[in-house]
Amino acid sequence: MNSTASVFLPPNYFLLGGGGCYGNNTPPSTILVGDSGVGKTSLLVQFDQGKFIPGSFSATVGIGFTNKVLTVDELKVRLQIWDTAGQERFRSVTHAYYRDAWLTEIHEYAQDDVVIMLLGNKSDMTSARAIRREEGEKLAREYGVIFLETSAKTGLNVDEAFMTVAKELVRCSVQLPVEPRFHLHDVMQPENEPSACCGFS
Numbered sequence: 001m002n003s004t005a006s007v008f009l010p011p012n013y014f015l016l017g018g019g020g021c022y023g024n025n026t027p028p029s030t031i032l033v034g035d036s037g038v039g040k041t042s043l044l045v046q047f048d049q050g051k052f053i054p055g056s057f058s059a060t061v062g063i064g065f066t067n068k069v070l071t072v073d074e075l076k077v078r079l080q081i082w083d084t085a086g087q088e089r090f091r092s093v094t095h096a097y098y099r100d101a102w103l104t105e106i107h108e109y110a111q112d113d114v115v116i117m118l119l120g121n122k123s124d125m126t127s128a129r130a131i132r133r134e135e136g137e138k139l140a141r142e143y144g145v146i147f148l149e150t151s152a153k154t155g156l157n158v159d160e161a162f163m164t165v166a167k168e169l170v171r172c173s174v175q176l177p178v179e180p181r182f183h184l185h186d187v188m189q190p191e192n193e194p195s196a197c198c199g200f201s
């Protein structure tokens, strides 16, 4: 597999990754990574606020985050969700957080407490569909990740995507040995985290 930044993803596909089990010192984090305009912010807004503002494309500047409390198996768990800018000009900022070979390295070093999903967004745009669901599923199998088609517009599978991540992180907190090997959170907070870094579209 190539390094992530240049991993080929079909139009409107992006990655939702979560890492760090509950119960450890560092709270779990989730991150949205993908090209500009694929709908990362819209998906997060739909999940967080239950709304979609049609045609409002305001590119994310750098990186921002949202906290969301979810109920998983009657447990209330907090998910910190990072939304990264897809535009090339912000690459240096976003890569400082999740690093270049993200997908590859996560698989290599952090299989146990990381969950990665491939999301095929804008599934409501049926007439402009660029890739069949079966092809998306095949791609996800090749990468060894979970696949869902989503729509930030209709809300299709939006809750399911984040719930899947949260459930996996709750599950791994039960299964993992005391010392996990890796936290996404660790690579997403540089030493001198600038408070003004975090734009949000």
Ligand SMILES: Nc1nc2c(ncn2[C@@H]2O[C@H](COP(=O)(O)OP(=O)(O)OP(=O)(O)O)[C@@H](O)[C@H]2O)c(=O)[nH]1
Binding pocket: 034, 035, 036, 037, 038, 039, 040, 041, 042, 043, 053, 054, 055, 056, 057, 058, 059, 060, 061, 084, 085, 086, 087, 121, 122, 123, 124, 125, 150, 151, 152, 153, 154, 201
């Ligand atoms: N029809 C449809 N349009 C969508 C969907 N998700 C996002 N859009 C539209 O796609 C455009 C880009 O969405 P954004 O959420 O801003 O994209 P982004 O991936 O966050 O872009 P960057 O911030 O530049 O990385 C906007 O005009 C959205 O309204 C969807 O599921 N269906």
